Every structure is written in structure tokens, then in C-alpha cells.
Amino acid sequence: MNLTAETKVLIQGIDQPIGRHYAQRMKAYGTLVVAGVSVGHGDTTIDDIPCFNLVEEAIAQVGEIGMSLIFANPYHVLDAALEAIDSGIRQLAIAAAGIPPLDLMQLFDKAKTTNTLILGPGSAGAIVPGKIWIGTCEPQFYTPGNVAMISRSDRLADEVALSLTQGNIGQSIAVHLGTGAMIGSSFRDWLGFLAEDDATEAIVLIEQNAQGSYEAAQELENLNLKKPIVAYVVGHTVPIAKAESDAASAIASQLTCTIPHTNTAKQKIAAFKKAKIAIADYPQDLPTLVNNALKKKTPRRRTPPRRRRSTN
């Protein structure tokens, strides 16, 4: 993970209405939106952002790209992502949702072999408040601070950021893993990054009822994270019916996970409780829980700064 105010950002699909809208706003926020790719618009500019027909042409012109934000139509996402990876970009955020699973399988295989970090599909991007904003989350709800957010939900993460901000808790970073049935980088990947992130002192995990086939709590096993975690699972009172599977017959579905969304909020909450993670029932409860977690942590925090001084 490498996201700083200096990270150069490419937008694939900048000619799409959504690409153009966010390119402009991200640039105004201070994000270095250095180029856009849009087939047929090479040698033009969109809102003063130079456009290219190919990713490699963009890189030749503006230099190394830290992250590409992909706004392609779902059926073109695979191709756009492969082009970015082929051109050497190693961090991608995919905004589009609804990408056929076989495309994703191919993309994730490629990402694995090239060590590419993917947010999404269905990701609202990432934000380091005050420094860099990439994606479709709404930056006005975020403020700089020391609490990281990892979300497996959608716009809800903005609501959570608003609750934290209103409770005087700023955010060190917020990442949106995506809403797809299959996603690129996972809770575990990001918890690993955040463990090393000096700006992050506590982490808020956001999960959603019937989203994803397994829960974040499972990924917390054996992680041995020193920073406190507070989880919030939305939809614990929403009676989502068990997905019907006349699709794959009863026989096939007994042996495979044929339904993308299987885990209910109740299962996720139970898993977090088992992992002894504090759980907020509503976003409004988060500030108190995060403050409590940070307070508890203070005595243990004495050692790391001292160690850092000695290594210097």
C-alpha cells in the first residue's frame, strides 16, 4: 500500500460522466490527477487533465502512476485493469460493480502473479483525509485523524465517517474494499498494511448483512494486531431471506458455495464477539467505543516510541 499526497493518479474512463465528475472534484481536493485514458480522446484534455488512448502513452508522458481509478463499464473492467497492470501500475481501484465472476477470476489471478493491489470491484476508493482522495466516497464527511476505516459496505462508510467526525474522531485513512461478491484486496491485507502505518492508532471495520461469503472476523485469526479494532455490522435487524438456490440444484449447492452472499449480520457479529472485538450497534456508538479502545491502549503504547528512538 502506498497512498500519499504525492501519489500520481490515472483515471481510466475519464470521458464517462462519472469519470469526469470525480476527476474534477478529486483534482480540486488536491489529488494529483495527472492523466486520463479514454479511447479516441488521445491528445486532448478534459478539464485540463491530459488524455491518452493508451495507459502506456500516459505513463510515457507523465511518469510513473501510483494508482489507477477505473470507471469502465463492467464488461470492460477486465481489459482496462489488465492494460493498467501490463503498463506497470500496481494499485487499482475499480468503481464499477456487477462484473461477471469469470472476468474477476482472470483479473485476480493476474493481480496475484504481479503483486497488484486491487480495491473493488464496487469500491468507493480510498481517502487519506486532507491529503489524497481517490474514488467515489464523499470527502466532506471525513477529517484528518488517527483512526483507520476499512469498509466492506458502500455509501454507508461515508455515514460512519460522518459519525466519527461528529464525535471528534478524525481518520488516518479510509479504504472501501468493494461491494462485489468477490473482491481484490481483503480485510486481512489492509489490516497488515495498517499495522505498519504510523498514522493509524485504531481501526474501525465496517461490514454489511449478507455481503460476502465470509466475515472479517475470520481474517483476524492469528493476526496478532497491536492496534485496537472496533467493528460495526449494518443490517442486524433486516430480515434478508436466505437466498434461494433453485439455481445450482440442491445437490451442487451442498458441496459448493454457489451463492455470493451467505453470511448474515448475526453470524458476523457472533464471529466478532468470539474474536473479542468491540462491536458498535449503530454508527453513533462508534466514537465512544473508539475512545474507550484508545484509552485502554495508552499504557501499552509507551514502549513503541522508545523503541523507535533507539533505532534512530
Place this chain on the structure above:
Amino acid sequence: MDLLEYQAKVLFREVGIPVLPSQQIDDPRDLKQLQLPYPIVLKSQVHAGGRGRAGGIRFVENTIDAIAAARTIFNLPIMDEYPQVLLAEARYDTEKECFLAIVFDYLLGCPVLLGSSQGGIQVESVLEQMQKIVLEEAFSPFHARKLTVAMGLQGKAIKSVSEIIVRMYRLFATKDLNSIEINPLGINTAGDVMALDGKITIDDRALGRQWEVLGLLDRLNKVEQNGDTESSHPDVISLPVAYPLEVYNAQGNIGILSNSMGLGMLTWDLLHKEGGKPACCWIMSSESDGILLDEEDLADSLAYALSQVQAVEGVDRILINCLSSAEISTAVAKAIADLIKPQGDTTALADSEDRAERPTALAWRSQRFPRKRTKANKSSRSASNRTETKFIVRLIGVDGEAISTISHSTLYCTEDLTQAIQQTLSFK
């Protein structure tokens, strides 16, 4: 989208998976022009399993019996579904029946080959013999051979069954399938194979690029559509502008409309916490789905979603909770003000009926919700329904003046979610 047996078999035939000679029967009278020699089997074309036990499969020896049996099957609902089509098929004597499937496994993130040397409807015995090959790498025919050997097949069957799996995979990969299943696959004494029944599910997200398959299904459905246009699959597939959360609470009176699924669920949780009774929840596609609507489309989408929520039985108030940029929130506020106007003592959704009724897979699915009115009396919507619905809107960043101008006796606006929840519960 789940294909029926006769549709699946058309695709089987396309890739050379052997199927029996058969004929599509849209009406019992079609049997007078039957091209197949008797005896035949008549099979109800419904999605539910267990057709045989429910009486949806009948063996017949002559035309008179066949017509009588067809009438019976057409009038027999299986899991509430009446067949629109029957399949008349030749009979086949098998020596052995197997189970074969390729399924996309979401937990593993890749397809899985499944095979059992015991096919048929006895689930437990099929499962007992089940073998599984996980396709962590790209599929190659040797994966199919490994499966057949694991299944305990021998001699000629190894080759013929592997070949079927290779062809199934070809369909799986080129048609964006979630699953493809042959059960049973008949193997006769000569070692020849025959797909006796089949199930195919196309991934809904891929429907927009599987227009060849959809075209094929349309042609098959021609007769059916003349008779009944409602029951067919959606004929236009585009990104849904709004879709329902698959929940319905019959005791509820509050409809929820949000621009995000997570936010919709939070709204449900908060209403529930305060003792409210949400009935249903609709989600408008938005930027977080990678869709940016222009003002006009946004208004259409909102009108469509609101009309859907308002039509749900029991809903007397609708909480609209949208979190977005000030610019988009302002557009939403404007659209709401246009849509929900006080008209004397009635509040109505201004001519929202015919706007944005885009048939999508998801919109079509929504018809599962019990509705206040049927299509027949659509025009004669009772005035009492109009007066009852109250609207509560939560939007952030819209300038205060705009908010105050749109609020009126049946419409309340606020930036604060807690207030919106309170008002929803206390609105008289």
C-alpha cells in the same frame, strides 16, 4: 437467470452434448403434430426440483393419452409455478446414471467440477459418491479426466464422459454461467452417453453481453409471449436504475428509499431500534455503484423507485435517506419537490407511472412484493391511497432555503438522520 430444461438442452445441442430427440409443446393440441414416435415422456418445464414426484413427468403410449396427460401437466402448479411449456421427449434406456456439474464457488473464487457415479433424484446417494475438482488454474481437459477416474468410471465411459465435461466447460466459460448441471447423465450398455436432464444458470451480471443466448430464448418463447407477456424473462437488460432489497415485512408501514444498500440497511436498523416497522427498502443506483445519473435520469430513477415503494401493500410513509455530494443532493431535493407536490388535500407522485419503467432483471424480480393494486386497475388508483402517504427526506448539503420551500404538510426534510427517524415515527 435460470434456464428451463428445454432451454438448457438447446445450448447442450449447440456444443454437441447429446440430448434425446424432443419437441417443445406449447399447447396440448401441438401433440397432434408430434414428430416423435411413441412411447414418449412429457415433462413439465418449471424451475422447481422434484417434478417427477409432483406429477410433472408422465410416460404416454399414444396421442389420446398424451393430450390428456399434457392437459393435466399444464394445470398442475409445481411450487406455485404453472408450466408454460412441456417437453415431449423420446424414452431412453440407461444402464447407469451419473451426476455432472460445473459450479462457480464464491468462497473459493473459482469454478468447481463435480461428478458422482450415482445420478438421479436420490440426493443422499448422489452426494455419497460425489467427487470434486477445484479449478484453481485454467481448465484443461485433463481436469475432466481426473474427475471421471475419481468417479470410478471405466473403459469407454472415461473418454465419453470427459468429453461431456469439456463441452460443459465450454458453455460455462463462453456463456458466463454460474452453474451447469446434467443429472442424470445416462450411460447405456454400449458406453454411449445422453444428457437426460439439465440445469443452467447464467450469471445475472453477464446478461447484458449474452445477447446471443437471450435472442435464442426469445425465439423459443415466441408462442408463450403472444399468450402471456408477463411470465417471460426480461427482454431488456440494462443496469438497473433502482432495485429492491430482497426483504418484505408484511406488518410494516414504512417504505425506505436510499442511494446505498448499506445506508438502506442502517435506516432499517434505526427505525427498528425506535420501534418503527419498516416494510420494504429500495435502493437507487448511484455513484457508489459506479453510476452517475444526470439530473433527468436521476429524477426518473427516483420517480420509478418511489412509485415502487408506494405501491407496496401497507406502506403509508416513505423515508428517503440519501447521502451524497451537495450537488447531487440538491438535484435529488429538486426532483423530490417536483414529484411530491401538495395538490389541495391530496399528495401524489406526479405522473410517475410511466416514467423509467425500464424492464430489468431486478425490476422484474420486484414483482414478488405484494402490491396495492394490480395492473388492471392501475388507472383507477384510489384517491385515499394518495392522501395517506407521507414523505420524510434526509439529505445533507442542500441549502436551507431549498429545503424549507419543499417541505409541506406531507413532506418533511432534514439533514439529521436521528431527526428523520423520529419524524418518520411521529408523522401523523
